[in-house]
Amino acid sequence: MLRCPLCRSASNTRTSRYISDQTKEAYYQCTNIECSCTFKSVESLDKIISQPTLKAAAKPITVPVTKRRTLGRYGSGFQL
Ligand SMILES: [Zn+2]
Numbered sequence: 206m207l208r209c210p211l212c213r214s215a216s217n218t219r220t221s222r223y224i225s226d227q228t229k230e231a232y233y234q235c236t237n238i239e240c241s242c243t244f245k246s247v248e249s250l251d252k253i254i255s256q257p258t259l260k261a262a263a264k265p266i267t268v269p270v271t272k273r274r275t276l277g278r279y280g281s282g283f284q285l
Contacts, residue, residue, distance in 0.1 A: 207244075209233075209235035209236075209237065209240060209242050210242070210244055211240055211242045212237050212239075212242070214235055214236055214240060215236050216233040216234060216235050216236060216242075217233065217234050219232040219233060219234050220232050224247070227249055227250035228247060228248070228250070229247070229249070230245060230246070230247050230248075231245060231248060232244075232245045233245065
């Protein structure tokens, strides 16, 4: 929520929509009945502070299916 740029009162979000995955446009209306200013804002991603580790998701992609098959078929032959 943004404060009214004219009278600094609280404002209500009228509607909002995503312009892109990281940018949102919102329309506001001032709650001060004597002002009733309407305005819009553009909110966008600034920085990702932390994110989930991609280890679990990336592992199946880095290990080729053919390599796993080879290990299963010839695995016992490599043991002394
Ligand atoms: Zn206002």
